[in-house]
Amino acid sequence: MSSIVQLEGVNKYFGKNHVVKDLNLSVEEGEFLTLLGSSGCGKTTTLRMIAGFEEPTSGSILVEGQAVEEKEPFERNVNTVFQSYALFPHKTIYDNIAYGLKMKKVPRPEIAQRVKEIMALVQLTGFEERYPSQLSGGQKQRVAIARALINRPRVLLLDEPLGALDLKLRKQMQLELKRLQRKLNITFIYVTHDQEEALTMSDRIAVMHDGILDQLGTPEEIYEQPQTKFVATFIGETNIFEGNIKELAMGRVAVRIENGVIRGCGYGFSRNEYITVSVRPEKMRFSPVPVKGFQLEAQVKDYVYVGSVVKCIAVLQNGMEIKMDRLAGEELPEPGSIIHPWWEEKDAVLLHNPENQVLEMIDSMPLV
Amino acid sequence: MKRKKRERNRKRLSALFCALVYLFLFLPISVIVVNSMNATTSKPYLSWKGFTLDWYVKLFDNSSLLQSFGNTMVIAIVSTLLATVIGTLGAVGMYRYKFKGKALLDGLLYIPVVIPEIVLGISLLTIFALVDIPRGMLTLILAHVTFCVPYVIFNVRARLAGYDSSIEEASLDLGANRIRTFFEITLPVLAPGIAGGALLAFTLSIDDVIISYFVNGQTKTFPLKVMESIKSGVAPDVNALSTLILLGTIVLVVLTQSDLLKIKKKVKR
Ligand SMILES: Nc1ncnc2c1ncn2[C@@H]1O[C@H](COP(=O)(O)OP(=O)(O)OP(=O)(O)O)[C@@H](O)[C@H]1O
Numbered sequence: 001m002s003s004i005v006q007l008e009g010v011n012k013y014f015g016k017n018h019v020v021k022d023l024n025l026s027v028e029e030g031e032f033l034t035l036l037g038s039s040g041c042g043k044t045t046t047l048r049m050i051a052g053f054e055e056p057t058s059g060s061i062l063v064e065g066q067a068v069e070e071k072e073p074f075e076r077n078v079n080t081v082f083q084s085y086a087l088f089p090h091k092t093i094y095d096n097i098a099y100g101l102k103m104k105k106v107p108r109p110e111i112a113q114r115v116k117e118i119m120a121l122v123q124l125t126g127f128e129e130r131y132p133s134q135l136s137g138g139q140k141q142r143v144a145i146a147r148a149l150i151n152r153p154r155v156l157l158l159d160e161p162l163g164a165l166d167l168k169l170r171k172q173m174q175l176e177l178k179r180l181q182r183k184l185n186i187t188f189i190y191v192t193h194d195q196e197e198a199l200t201m202s203d204r205i206a207v208m209h210d211g212i213l214d215q216l217g218t219p220e221e222i223y224e225q226p227q228t229k230f231v232a233t234f235i236g237e238t239n240i241f242e243g244n245i246k247e248l249a250m251g252r253v254a255v256r257i258e259n260g261v262i263r264g265c266g267y268g269f270s271r272n273e274y275i276t277v278s279v280r281p282e283k284m285r286f287s288p289v290p291v292k293g294f295q296l297e298a299q300v301k302d303y304v305y306v307g308s309v310v311k312c313i314a315v316l317q318n319g320m321e322i323k324m325d326r327l328a329g330e331e332l333p334e335p336g337s338i339i340h341p342w343w344e345e346k347d348a349v350l351l352h353n354p355e356n357q358v359l360e361m362i363d364s365m366p367l368v
Numbered sequence: 369m370k371r372k373k374r375e376r377n378r379k380r381l382s383a384l385f386c387a388l389v390y391l392f393l394f395l396p397i398s399v400i401v402v403n404s405m406n407a408t409t410s411k412p413y414l415s416w417k418g419f420t421l422d423w424y425v426k427l428f429d430n431s432s433l434l435q436s437f438g439n440t441m442v443i444a445i446v447s448t449l450l451a452t453v454i455g456t457l458g459a460v461g462m463y464r465y466k467f468k469g470k471a472l473l474d475g476l477l478y479i480p481v482v483i484p485e486i487v488l489g490i491s492l493l494t495i496f497a498l499v500d501i502p503r504g505m506l507t508l509i510l511a512h513v514t515f516c517v518p519y520v521i522f523n524v525r526a527r528l529a530g531y532d533s534s535i536e537e538a539s540l541d542l543g544a545n546r547i548r549t550f551f552e553i554t555l556p557v558l559a560p561g562i563a564g565g566a567l568l569a570f571t572l573s574i575d576d577v578i579i580s581y582f583v584n585g586q587t588k589t590f591p592l593k594v595m596e597s598i599k600s601g602v603a604p605d606v607n608a609l610s611t612l613i614l615l616g617t618i619v620l621v622v623l624t625q626s627d628l629l630k631i632k633k634k635v636k637r
């Protein structure tokens with residue numbers, strides 16, 4: 001495998017607004033890479049720079065090993081599925097989908113054949129003569145996908161391509177897209193808000209936050225070993241605790257938080273450092289009696305049944321809610337009872353807190 | 369009961385009002401049509417002397433009148449074409465690019481529209497005299513292009529307001545170069561705005577009197593010719609030509625409004 005798209009130190013400013021910050025990203029050939037991040041974090045801008053609609057303020061972009069700064073969008077072997085569909089309103093669905101092939105001067109019979117195939121694939125057979133204004137949002141989206149995919153580009157950029165679909169169709173299209181991507185061996189750079197979609201479809205996920213690439217890794221790495229607080233909270237549910245390290249021995253860490261003491265393990269931390277601890281609800285345990293090493297007390301508030309899982313919520317003295325997931329059918333403490341939250345030390349993820357470094361310095365200064 | 373009656377009265381009243389408005393609009397036109405078939409031969413050609421189509425025959429002997437009509441058509445067609453191309457490119461350019469002083473430029477566009485035509489006429493005449501262009505067909509066309517361009521720009525710009533430029537990006541993305549994209553995507557989508565602008569330019573050019581009056585030299589346009597002959601009352605052959613123009617306009621309107629064009633499009637596919 002070699003990298004087919006490379007971003008090297010890419011920065012983008014809109015006026016004074018720094019939208020993409022020193023982005024380094026290497027996308028492997030045939031890979032399904034997802035850009036995941038909250039609204040406005042620069043995902044679309046990143047795609048647009050790869051497609052050639054926006055110029056990076058600095059840094060360089062390579063596609064198939066070649067710098068593309070000088071290349072017009074129509075010279076790049078990259079196709080885009082636009083966030084806003086961007087269907088041609090004056091052309092029929094057939095002509096919309098056939099557009100790319102027509103521009104490449106593919107013979108008519110072949111165009112007809114390929115359009116027919118792709119329309120069947122996105123379940124739009126029979127819509128050939130309609131105009132985009134006569135389609136629903138989901139149908140438009142599928143036309144947009146078909147229109148890009150039919151060109152069999154080396155790299156396909158997809159900007160939230162399933163955003164307007166209902167859950168069932170969305171799941172179905174997710175599988176379909178993934179299958180197509182495998183079959184045609186196209187590199188996908190996929191943008192989404194939806195973390196579940198990102199986790200199930202991607203080979204790797206790039207989590208962006210305020211224009212910065214927070215973490216790049218497989219779905220498992222991103223979920224199990226988040227490297228920043230943002231990643232931990234953005235991907236899946238989690239319980240976040242913050243406090244100073246009280247004890248530190250052989251990678252085992254005790255942290256003093258507002259309401260007590262918790263534990264975890266990790267290396268590279270220092271005594272008194274102010275850190276963030278993230279514990280997934282499925283790793284959380286509630287014990288009726290105090291657990292050695294933990295000093296935490298909460299009152300069980302509520303249960304929510306979500307199909308096969310029961311979400312249990314307990315409240316600390318300071319009002320903070322603690323979430324625990326259990327399989328339905330397991331024995332659970334009574335609502336209103338006092339419990340002691342704890343977890344296996346290895347199940348807690350410890351994170352440095354760069355924003356708090358200054359505070360920390362002030363804290364650790366000797367009192368005069 | 370009472371309410372129903374009131375309702376009925378109101379309906380009658382609005383029907384009457386509507387009828388009056390239409391009468392007001394169409395009475396003058398019908399006078400021309402009727403008078404064009406008036407057999408009278410004595411000035412000021414107003415008293416009804418019976419039905420005739422003679423004027424329509426005579427019309428084709430009046431070579432100077434026909435000549436002026438020909439001039440008007442040539443000027444209207446050429447200046448519409450020029451104004452449409454210039455106006456469309458201008459509107460697209462001003463939509464697409466951001467530059468310093470754009471707002472000022474936008475505002476300036478209204479000036480040729482709002483200043484009295486007489487001022488524009490004098491200014492144009494002064495310029496043509498200064499750079500010494502002989503007054504005639506050429507100056508007429510230049511003048512007409514001048515006052516038509518802003519209208520085309522306004523029309524195209526109105527269309528651009530609801531225009532999603534990402535379809536152009538999609539076209540580029542799919543391998544069409546910029547020129548191809550312009551003709552495949554931009555132009556067809558803007559077509560209704562462009563056509564509207566062109567139609568407006570065409571009508572403005574056809575019935576312009578004041579500006580043409582300043583810059584025409586020896587060349588007579590149809591409105592100028594009519595103005596000239598009005599001193600001796602509107603001759604029925606002028607009415608005849610006006611009626612024919614009216615007929616042409618009606619045919620054009622019916623054609624564009626009906627589904628005729630749409631049917632043609634379907635056949636093509
Ligand atoms: N053409 C532009 N001019 C100025 N600012 C822009 C432009 N395009 C985007 N921005 C700004 O850049 C930031 C990133 O925008 P971008 O569209 O990349 O976000 P996104 O991650 O795709 O968000 P979403 O998930 O909502 O689509 C936003 O703050 C946006 O306001």
Ligand SMILES: [Mg+2]
Pocket residue numbers: 043044045083159
């Ligand atoms: Mg976006």
